[in-house]
Amino acid sequence: xxxxxxxxxxxxxxxxxxxxxxxxxxxxxxxxxxxxxxxxxxxxxxxxxxxxxxxxxxxxxxxxxxxxxxxxxxxxxxxxxxxxxxxxxxxxxxxxxxxxxxxxxxxxxxxxxxxxxxxxxxxxxxxxxxxxxxxxxxxxxxxxxxxxxxxxxxxxxxxxxxxxxxxxxxxxxxxxxxxxxxxxxxxxxxxxxxxxxxxxxxxxxxxxxxxxxxxxxxxxxxxxxxxxxxxxxxxxxxxxxxxxxxxxxxxxxxxxxxxxxxxxxxxxxxxxxxxxxxxxxxxxxxxxxxxxxxxxxxxxxxxxxxxxxxxxxxxxxxxxxxxxxxxxxxxxxxxxxxxxxxxxxxxxxxxxxxxxxxxxxxxxxxxxxxxxxxxxxxxxxxxxxxxxxxxxxxxxxxxxxxxxxxxxxxxxxxxxxxxxxxxxxxxxxxxxxxxxxxxxxxxxxxxxxxxxxxxxxxxxxxxxxxxxxxxxx
Numbered sequence: 001x002x003x004x005x006x007x008x009x010x011x012x013x014x015x016x017x018x019x020x021x022x023x024x025x026x027x028x029x030x031x032x033x034x035x036x037x038x039x040x041x042x043x044x045x046x047x048x049x050x051x052x053x054x055x056x057x058x059x060x061x062x063x064x065x066x067x068x069x070x071x072x073x074x075x076x077x078x079x080x081x082x083x084x085x086x087x088x089x090x091x092x093x094x095x096x097x098x099x100x101x102x103x104x105x106x107x108x109x110x111x112x113x114x115x116x117x118x119x120x121x122x123x124x125x126x127x128x129x130x131x132x133x134x135x136x137x138x139x140x141x142x143x144x145x146x147x148x149x150x151x152x153x154x155x156x157x158x159x160x161x162x163x164x165x166x167x168x169x170x171x172x173x174x175x176x177x178x179x180x181x182x183x184x185x186x187x188x189x190x191x192x193x194x195x196x197x198x199x200x201x202x203x204x205x206x207x208x209x210x211x212x213x214x215x216x217x218x219x220x221x222x223x224x225x226x227x228x229x230x231x232x233x234x235x236x237x238x239x240x241x242x243x244x245x246x247x248x249x250x251x252x253x254x255x256x257x258x259x260x261x262x263x264x265x266x267x268x269x270x271x272x273x274x275x276x277x278x279x280x281x282x283x284x285x286x287x288x289x290x291x292x293x294x295x296x297x298x299x300x301x302x303x304x305x306x307x308x309x310x311x312x313x314x315x316x317x318x319x320x321x322x323x324x325x326x327x328x329x330x331x332x333x334x335x336x337x338x339x340x341x342x343x344x345x346x347x348x349x350x351x352x353x354x355x356x357x358x359x360x361x362x363x364x365x366x367x368x369x370x371x372x373x374x375x376x377x378x379x380x381x382x383x384x385x386x387x388x389x390x391x392x393x394x395x396x397x398x399x400x401x402x403x404x405x406x407x408x409x410x411x412x413x414x415x416x417x418x419x420x421x422x423x424x425x426x427x428x429x430x431x432x433x434x435x436x437x438x439x440x441x442x443x444x445x446x447x448x449x450x451x452x453x454x455x456x457x458x459x460x461x462x463x464x465x466x467x468x469x470x471x472x473x
Contacts, residue, residue: 001335001384002315003240003250005186009058011078011176013337014238014252014313015188018074019178024064027470029057033084035462039443042093042160042454049088055081055169057466070182076174076190083170085198089443091456092161098454099158100206101150101220103446104131109148115139120292126267126300127222129289134271134282136220151217151273155208162445162456168198174236186240194234194257199227204445218272225266232259232306238313246319254311260351262303304364305349309342320387330388337382343404344375378402384418393422395433405442411457414439431468437461 005017008027033055037048060078067073107128108118118124119132131137140149152158172195178188205221238252268285286300314337321331347368350361384397401414420433439460447453 001317001382002238002252002313002337002339003248003317004333004335005240005248005250008060008062008076008078009080010178010188011060011076011174011190012058012080012082012172012192012236014240014250014315015076015174015176015178015190015236016186016238016240016250016252017178018062018076018176018188019072019180019186019240021062021064021074021178022067022072023472025062025470025472026060027062027468028059029466029468031055031057031081031464031466033086033462033464035087035437035460037087037089038459038461039089039091039456040459041091041162041456042095044091044093046091048090051086051088051462053084053086055084056171057081057468060174070180072180074176074178074188076176076178078174078176080172080174081169082172082194083196085166085168087460088163088165089456089458090161090163091443092159094157094209095160095454096157098446098448098451099150099152100160100204100222100446101131101136101152102448102451104128105137105148105150106449108132108137119289122290122293126224126265126286126289127269130222130267130269130284130286131271133284133289134220134269135273135277136269136271151276152206152208152220154215155210155212155217157209159207159209160445161203161205161207162443163203164200164443165202166198166200168196170194170196176236184242186242188238190236192234192236192257193231194259195231196259196261197227197229199225201225214275216273216276218274220269220271223268226263227265228261228263230259230261232257234258234308248317248319250313250315250317252311252313252315254313256307256310256345259306259308260303261306262301265300303351305351307345307347307349309345311342312340314338332385332387332393334385335383337380339380339382341378341380343378344372345377346371374406375404376406378404386422391424393420393424393431395420395422410442410455412441427472429468429470429472431466433466433468435464435466437463 002014005020010017033053035051039046058080063075065073104127115132119129137150173193174190176190180186202224207219208217234257235255240248240250242248266286270283272281317333317335319330319333348364380401382399386393386395396419399416403412405412415438416435418435422431441458442455444453444455
């Protein structure tokens, strides 16, 4: 929370809250996360496997650098798992409208290349090059006009299946400084080092459901392993003002994280085109496709820079009880946050590495424009409270994150509800918390320029169990 302070998590929300410390502290916060994904695609619903993951919540050291009446200074070194990418989404449905292969046909048609040049060109997507090689897409003259065709379009009815498993996350190391002035004003800042790793395993397939064994298409399966990793820097600045003893008002700004990332991708495709070619089934993988280019280094590795959104946070808190600084006289608190995230603002740039395949900023400009058109800024609201019962504390709270998509009709948001129990005795403290999550989102298996895009509606439910222990001195 952005205005209560006095907790190591302030380093990642509003570092001014560290200025409320009068003592030093060591904290460890292991956690367990359990998730279940449910999907709906073209009228079919399906549950994905349960995903469980052990993480480390906000942990570290807080050092009091000396305090005098009304004034104190604090240094904190903390680490936190700020994003978790572990999930397993699976969905399927019958589509009589479009095919995954059409995106490959569109890219090849717009490239101006012939088939042999397209297969060998690293400028085209791996999927497009493999689709050409396996005859999933081809050229044909229809009505005297040369065209690029996608063979699945001739079936009329396709069973589409998509399985996406991802893992990884962002772990951030923060170094923070904070100060208090007359227990009225609190100021703080932190330098964050986010370390990102992400891997996605995707298997997508289409199968002819028409029953016709002589329409030049039976099935294809595309498999892809994509990973990205890297690190960066960000900063957080904040202030808390206490106009009177029970009240605190907080303001914080998080700069974008400037991340230097490197992607790696490998893929394979197996296509069965029945009697369309002399070989009924053809398979190819990205390693074989790369050998056709003769380029060095391999074009399946790419480095670039990513700048994440801004965060702006306004918070208010009311201390229940006497409002005295002496925590023994306080009976609890109520606190609320309102946060704006510039979700439409992330942007990519080339890093100009000599040892990677070159991608100029014209490409990234198009990606950045697509982000602005797809997303909008989002709001989140958080409300929580605590009641103190001598050595025991009871807590509850909730948070809501709004829809980030511009397109009307898409249901995508997040709701968190939490409850917790805390215990304090002398210099030792322990806390146990459980957070329930409901996350609504979408997954678009492929995007076409000349047709409306179908998408899967996703509903992720689960919870996190967080245990915190600490010692003050």
